Amino acid sequence: EDQVTQSPEALRLQEGESSSLNCSYTVSGLRGLFWYRQDPGKGPEFLFTLYSAGEEKEKERLKATLTKKESFLHITAPKPEDSATYLCAVQAPKNAGGTSYGKLTFGQGTILTVHP
Amino acid sequence: DAGITQSPRHKVTETGTPVTLRCHQTENHRYMYWYRQDPGHGLRLIHYSYGVKDTDKGEVSDGYSVSRSKTEDFLLTLESATSSQTSVYFCAISAWRGTQETQYFGPGTRLLVL
Numbered sequence: 111e112d113q114v115t116q117s118p119e120a121l122r123l124q125e126g127e128s129s130s131l132n133c134s135y136t137v138s139g140l141r142g143l144f145w146y147r148q149d150p151g152k153g154p155e156f157l158f159t160l161y162s163a164g165e166e167k168e169k170e171r172l173k174a175t176l177t178k179k180e181s182f183l184h185i186t187a188p189k190p191e192d193s194a195t196y197l198c199a200v201q202a203p204k205n206a207g208g209t210s211y212g213k214l215t216f217g218q219g220t221i222l223t224v225h226p
Numbered sequence: 227d228a229g230i231t232q233s234p235r236h237k238v239t240e241t242g243t244p245v246t247l248r249c250h251q252t253e254n255h256r257y258m259y260w261y262r263q264d265p266g267h268g269l270r271l272i273h274y275s276y277g278v279k280d281t282d283k284g285e286v287s288d289g290y291s292v293s294r295s296k297t298e299d300f301l302l303t304l305e306s307a308t309s310s311q312t313s314v315y316f317c318a319i320s321a322w323r324g325t326q327e328t329q330y331f332g333p334g335t336r337l338l339v340l
Contacts, residue, residue, distance in 0.1 A: 144328060153316050153331035154269070197269070212257055212320045213284065214329060216269040 112137040116198050116217035123188055123224050131183040131220045133198030143181050144214060145174050146197040154197055157183075188224045195219045229253050230332035232317050238338045245304040247335050249317030257320035258300040259329065260284075260292065262313040269316065275300055307339045 115134045123129055135143065142161055146154035158167045160176040167174050171192065173184040183196055199214040229252035239245050249258065260272040261284075271284030273292040281292050289311060291303045304311055317332040 142327060146331075151334075153333050156328045156330060159326045159328050199269075212259075212327075212329065213271050213274065214269070218266070218268045 112200055112202055112215040114198055114200055114215055114217035116196075116220050118220060119218065120221040121223070123185075123222070125189055125224055125226050126187045128184070128186045128188070130185070131196055131198075131222070133181040133183070133217055134179060135181070135198075135200045135217075136179075137200045137202055137215070139203045140200060141203045141212075142201040143176055144199045144201065145181070145183055146199070148195045148197055148219070157196075185222070188222075190224045190226050193222055193224045195221050230317060230319060230330060232315075232332040232335050234335060235333065236336045238340065239307050240340050241308055242306050245307050245337065245339075247302045247315055247317075247337070249300045249302070249332060251298050251300075251319050253319070253321070254297055255319040255321050256297075258294065259318040259320070260290075260300070260302045261316045261318060261331075262286065263316060263334075264313050272302065272315075304337075307337075309339050311337065312339045313337060 113136045117132045142159050144159050145157040147157055148154045158174040163178045165176050171186050175182045197216055197219045199216040201214055231250045233248045257276055259274045261269045263269045270286045272286055272290050273284055275281045275294045278294055293301045315335045318329040320329050
């Protein structure tokens with residue numbers, strides 16, 4: 111069974127204080143690892159997809175990295191508008207029948223609060 | 227944004243009442259998904275569809291059924307709503323943007339079963 115664990119559950123930062131969020135996973139073959147941002151009352155907003163160990167992707171103050179067992183979301187010099195819940199999810203490969211249904215298994219999320 | 231809308235956005239219903247939630251997409255994507263999000267459980271897959279009239283169960287499908295008679299619409303039905311189905315329901319589609327595959331989510335439907 112695929113499992114995703116995110117830590118910490120909550121993180122409070124001062125504006126400009128860089129930090130990292132962790133996503134540890136176990137999956138029977140990784141097809142992709144996804145990062146989302148979710149604001150209260152809204153649907154998850156796509157950030158990144160990572161496919162293989164060593165891969166990195168960046169968007170503004172965010173940088174996602176991937177190893178064989180975990181992914182990190184690095185936040186550099188965060189601003190209050192970066193406050194949100196950050197979700198990590200893994201996607202398993204196609205099933206034996208060949209119909210790729212792309213199920214995502216999500217972690218519980220990390221609630222990030224950035225104070226001015 | 228993948229042109230996903232959900233209706234209704236909020237609903238209050240009573241135990242035992244049938245409820246249908248609608249997901250509509252405008253970009254002709256093949257794969258569509260229904261998830262529910264609950265505190266302590268995160269997002270969990272209920273049902274998914276890989277084409278018109280092609281659907282299958284996810285990990286929390288008991289008490290739910292789905293239908294997809296048109297590419298653009300994916301319906302989730304609670305045959306007889308229970309309080310345990312109080313949740314936020316999200317529809318998603320799978321799409322490629324350049325070299326990245328991802329799932330884009332709709333705005334969600336908040337359902338309260340009394």
